[in-house]
Amino acid sequence: DGGITQSPKYLFRKEGQNVTLSCEQNLNHDAMYWYRQDPGQGLRLIYYSQIVNDFQKGDIAEGYSVSREKKESFPLTVTSAQKNPTAFYLCASSMSGYIEQFFGPGTRLTVL
Amino acid sequence: GQQVMQIPQYQHVQEGEDFTTYCNSSTTLSNIQWYKQRPGGHPVFLIQLVKSGEVKKQKRLTFQFGEAKKNSSLHITATQTTDVGTYFCAGGEWSGNTGKLIFGQGTTLQVKP
Numbered sequence: 324d325g326g327i328t329q330s331p332k333y334l335f336r337k338e339g340q341n342v343t344l345s346c347e348q349n350l351n352h353d354a355m356y357w358y359r360q361d362p363g364q365g366l367r368l369i370y371y372s373q374i375v376n377d378f379q380k381g382d383i384a385e386g387y388s389v390s391r392e393k394k395e396s397f398p399l400t401v402t403s404a405q406k407n408p409t410a411f412y413l414c415a416s417s418m419s420g421y422i423e424q425f426f427g428p429g430t431r432l433t434v435l
Numbered sequence: 436g437q438q439v440m441q442i443p444q445y446q447h448v449q450e451g452e453d454f455t456t457y458c459n460s461s462t463t464l465s466n467i468q469w470y471k472q473r474p475g476g477h478p479v480f481l482i483q484l485v486k487s488g489e490v491k492k493q494k495r496l497t498f499q500f501g502e503a504k505k506n507s508s509l510h511i512t513a514t515q516t517t518d519v520g521t522y523f524c525a526g527g528e529w530s531g532n533t534g535k536l537i538f539g540q541g542t543t544l545q546v547k548p
Contacts, residue, residue, distance in 0.1 A: 366538040423480035
């Protein structure tokens with residue numbers, strides 16, 4: 324059954340701790356994306372990757388880091404430098420170019 | 436930077452009424468996509484428009500892409516309770532085939548039965 328998985332669904336962390344969110348896809352998609360969703364602000368792009376071992380900053384990359392060592396995986400680390408990390412994080416993937424994006428179920432991160 | 440504005444932010448309708456959400460970009464887009472997010476869920480792709488002036492229909496949903504490729508609309512005829520959710524437009528950048536989309540803020544639709 325093909326799709327995108329994100330884990331965990333809910334995550335709680337103390338302020339000052341780094342946390343890594345998982346995103347895995349078995350759709351054989353080249354491109355992967357990380358978005359942040361806050362109420363009333365839609366989806367904002369954090370990082371995206373069009374190919375293994377390469378990624379680009381999105382509109383709100385400060386305080387975040389990513390890696391793309393495998394085609395199937397695109398983990399996002401929320402570092403302690405991110406000033407307001409509490410949000411809903413969505414991972415997506417697509418074939419290269421402007422093709423529909425498939426979204427994972429999301430991870431809701433709460434920093435206490 | 437490139438921005439995509441979407442209005443209205445919220446819309447409450449009686450079941451059976453029509454609904455429209457509008458999307459405007461500050462720059463020319465290469466394409467526009469529409470997504471629906473049900474409460475508590477994740478965005479799901481609805482459609483992509485590429486050509487200037489393009490109109491596409493999916494049952495009760497009608498999607499339009501403006502002649503200048505800077506605006507778009509989604510119209511739902513005779514809403515049903517299953518239409519509840521947030522509708523997002525997302526514009527593709529004109530230069531460079533990056534696949535990068537700029538999302539609008541979304542329109543949340545509530546339907547009263």
